[in-house]
Amino acid sequence: MELISIKHISKSFDGTSVLKNLSLTIDEKDIVLLEGENGAGKSTLFNMITQMVQIDNGEMKYKGESIQGLSPLSISRKGIIRLHQDPRVFKNLNVVENLFCAIYYEKDISFFNQIFRPKKTKQLEIDINEKAKSILKNFKLEHLAEHLAGSLSYGQQKLIAFTMIAMTEAELILLDEPFAGLNPKMIDKLVEIIKHLNQEGKTFVIIEHNIKKAKEICSKHIVLENGVAVNKNMESLC
Amino acid sequence: MNYILHILVLLEIYILLAISANQKVGFSGLLSLAQAVIYGVGAYGIAIFSSHLEIGYWIPFILAIGSCLILGLIFSFIAGKVIELYFSLATLAVQIIFFSVIYNSELTNGSYGISGIASPNVFGYEINSPLEFSIYAGVWIMIVIIFLKRFYSSPLHKLIKATKDDEIAVLNLGKNPKYYKRISILISCLISGIAGTIYASYASYIDPSSFTLDESILILSIVLIGGSGRLIGPIVGALIYILLPEILKFLNIPEMIAANMRMILFGLILVLIVRFRPNGILGKKTFK
Numbered sequence: 221m222e223l224i225s226i227k228h229i230s231k232s233f234d235g236t237s238v239l240k241n242l243s244l245t246i247d248e249k250d251i252v253l254l255e256g257e258n259g260a261g262k263s264t265l266f267n268m269i270t271q272m273v274q275i276d277n278g279e280m281k282y283k284g285e286s287i288q289g290l291s292p293l294s295i296s297r298k299g300i301i302r303l304h305q306d307p308r309v310f311k312n313l314n315v316v317e318n319l320f321c322a323i324y325y326e327k328d329i330s331f332f333n334q335i336f337r338p339k340k341t342k343q344l345e346i347d348i349n350e351k352a353k354s355i356l357k358n359f360k361l362e363h364l365a366e367h368l369a370g371s372l373s374y375g376q377q378k379l380i381a382f383t384m385i386a387m388t389e390a391e392l393i394l395l396d397e398p399f400a401g402l403n404p405k406m407i408d409k410l411v412e413i414i415k416h417l418n419q420e421g422k423t424f425v426i427i428e429h430n431i432k433k434a435k436e437i438c439s440k441h442i443v444l445e446n447g448v449a450v451n452k453n454m455e456s457l458c
Numbered sequence: 459m460n461y462i463l464h465i466l467v468l469l470e471i472y473i474l475l476a477i478s479a480n481q482k483v484g485f486s487g488l489l490s491l492a493q494a495v496i497y498g499v500g501a502y503g504i505a506i507f508s509s510h511l512e513i514g515y516w517i518p519f520i521l522a523i524g525s526c527l528i529l530g531l532i533f534s535f536i537a538g539k540v541i542e543l544y545f546s547l548a549t550l551a552v553q554i555i556f557f558s559v560i561y562n563s564e565l566t567n568g569s570y571g572i573s574g575i576a577s578p579n580v581f582g583y584e585i586n587s588p589l590e591f592s593i594y595a596g597v598w599i600m601i602v603i604i605f606l607k608r609f610y611s612s613p614l615h616k617l618i619k620a621t622k623d624d625e626i627a628v629l630n631l632g633k634n635p636k637y638y639k640r641i642s643i644l645i646s647c648l649i650s651g652i653a654g655t656i657y658a659s660y661a662s663y664i665d666p667s668s669f670t671l672d673e674s675i676l677i678l679s680i681v682l683i684g685g686s687g688r689l690i691g692p693i694v695g696a697l698i699y700i701l702l703p704e705i706l707k708f709l710n711i712p713e714m715i716a717a718n719m720r721m722i723l724f725g726l727i728l729v730l731i732v733r734f735r736p737n738g739i740l741g742k743k744t745f746k
Contacts, residue, residue: 296632308627310620311745321620322631324613334614345613370745381627388631 221248222284223392223423224269229278231264231447238264239447242278246392246440251418252425253434256444262427265444266394270302271295282392301390305397307377311370315361315380318369319352320345322384352387359383359413375406382410386417393417395426399433411437463588467660469700470595471653476680476692477602478649483678484686485615486642487622488537492549493677495556496647498669499526500654502566505664508576515579519655526651527644534640541625553671561666571665575658591660598652606689609645618642623745679724683731685738694740699724 224246231239239261246252256262267273268280271292280288282298290298310318324345333341356362361379364372369380378401385393398414399407407430414424414437428434435441443450475497482488503522504515511518536548560566578585578594585594609615621628621638628635658664676699684695703720711719737743 293629293632293634296630301630301632304626304630308624308630310623310627312623313616313620317616318620320613321617321628321633324617325632334612335609337608337612348613368745384631390632 222246223248223250223282225279225281225284227279227281229268229275229280231261231268231273231276237447239268242444242447242449244442244449246423246425248391248423249418249421250423250425250440251414251438252423252440252442253431253438254425254427254442254444255431256427260444261447262444263396266302266396266425266427269295269300269394296390299389299391300394301385301388301392302394303382303385303396303398305400307374307381309369309372309377309381309384312368314366314368315356315364315372316349316352316366318380318384319355319387320348322387323348323351355383355387360409375402378402379406379410379413382413386413386422390422392423392425395424395428397427397429399428399430407433460588463592465700465704466592467588467595467656469696470592470599471657471660472677472680472696472700473599473693474595474602474649474653474656475677476684476696477606477689478646478653479677479681480686480689480692481606481642481646481649483681484688484691485618485622486537486639487542488639488643489542489546489678490533490549491546491671491674491678492533492553492556493650494669494671494673495549495553496526496529496650497654497657497673497677498556498560498666499529500651501658501664501669502560502572502654503651504655504658505572505575506565509572509574515576515659518576519578522655523648523651526647526654530644530647531640533647534636534643537639537643538636550671553674557666557670560669566666569666571663573663575662575664577659577662585659588660591656595656595660598656602649602652603689610689614638614641679728682738683727685735685741687737687742687744688740691738691740695738698727698739702727 222245226245227243228241229239230237230241242265254262254265264273268275271287271290275288279286282300287295287298310321313321329341329344353362353365356365359379361383364376364380369377372380378398382398398410402410411433418424426434426438475493478496479490479493482490500522503525504518507518507521508515533549537545540548561569566572580594585591617628617633618638618641621635625635628638657668680695680699681692682695683698684693685691702723703716706716706719706723731738735741
């Protein structure tokens with residue numbers, strides 16, 4: 221099933237054209253590798269999908285519905301989440317609390333219950349904590365559970381940031397250079413997690429310069445050159 | 459004895475004000491320069507509503523706190539639109555506007571202030587003496603601390619701290635950072651408002667000089683000295699600020715000089731804290 225459909229989109233900044241008449245589709249459970257030189261428009265495409273930047277022309281649909289003009293918050297609530305190149309973790313919370321924040325959803329709980337926390341709410345909190353701990357165990361990160369996220373190494377922070385995103389209900393995950401700054405062992409760990417989540421049904425679009433490693437997992441390979449997709453759906457490349 | 463009780467009431471009021479500022483600055487990273495505005499709205503609120511409505515103490519009290527919360531919504535709107543230094547500048551503008559309004563308005567009786575402010579009436583018992591006020595303010599501090607202790611262990615508070623750490627990450631997780639800022643600001647305004655009502659009733663007279671920009675900066679300084687991001691920090695900061703002049707009294711310094719010495723010493727402590735303990739005396743090390 222088609223998850224994202226992008227048709228003839230263009231974007232320019234101060235007269236400099238970044239994306240030109242770009243069209244592509246991403247299907248459910250795809251792992252798409254987005255390749256391109258610096259300035260090819262990869263990050264701009266991510267910014268446009270997450271509505272951080274508005275498109276000039278064209279149309280963008282998610283599950284058949286237009287997402288143009290929605291706020292970034294609405295986009296993340298629809299299930300499109302972006303992992304930035306630099307890990308965005310909550311540095312002054314410990315790792316379990318970081319994961320807790322990722323799962324806890326205040327919309328499910330009334331404001332009164334959030335403040336006064338009756339037994340039912342407390343039980344929910346205990347359940348979320350347990351879930352966070354079990355996910356850390358699954359990803360073999362349980363030894364970091366009580367550490368403040370800010371005290372972890374860059375690579376560990378990146379894994380935690382990724383685990384947080386993985387724990388959300390997101391269906392489409394946009395990864396901006398996920399392997400950058402990681403040692404080979406950590407890259408392998410991340411690859412393993414991506415595969416695992418993909419089997420669970422999550423779709424990935426990955427911007428990555430470590431093409432060799434990314435090709436190990438991708439099902440589609442799109443190359444952007446000066447804002448134009450020069451090849452699409454070339455499964456043979458992956 | 460009454461003098462010691464007077465100092466105790468002032469200490470209690472400043473503890474509430476510092477705890478309130480800590481919620482905004484320490485936990486949400488919102489450096490507000492209008493802390494005295496909310497304090498003033500609480501104080502003027504109780505003074506104006508109780509004198510105009512003449513329906514006892516508690517309805518004006520609720521109206522005064524309600525006014526503080528409405529102002530809190532305005533602050534959270536600002537916090538949703540501008541960040542960091544721009545938020546501070548916007549709150550500075552609010553502080554200046556507020557002072558001009560209370561200084562020139564007929565409703566607040568301008569620079570003459572309002573006198574004869576109603577005292578709290580608890581189960582038919584009117585609170586009047588410094589001893590009664592110290593107990594009354596102490597009870598409010600207990601209520602605030604019990605509430606905050608519970609609140610600090612809640613998921614909502616975790617997300618308030620998370621929003622301070624990285625707003626974009628919160629947004630990325632499908633959560634609304636503006637919501638968490640709003641909650642933090644409203645809690646802060648609630649506590650400041652309570653402090654304002656206690657001050658107005660205790661002093662029985664208020665004028666604009668108690669709600670100046672200096673006062674806002676002083677409240678912030680108390681939090682910075684004690685240590686932000688912890689409940690104990692602002693309490694220690696308030697203790698230092700209130701007890702410092704009392705210590706000076708033992709040095710037999712003339713009255714005129716002592717008053718200035720107080721601010722000089724307080725300023726010196728602030729400089730030393732910023733240099734040697736940037737997170738305050740009891741502040742925790744934070745990651746940026």
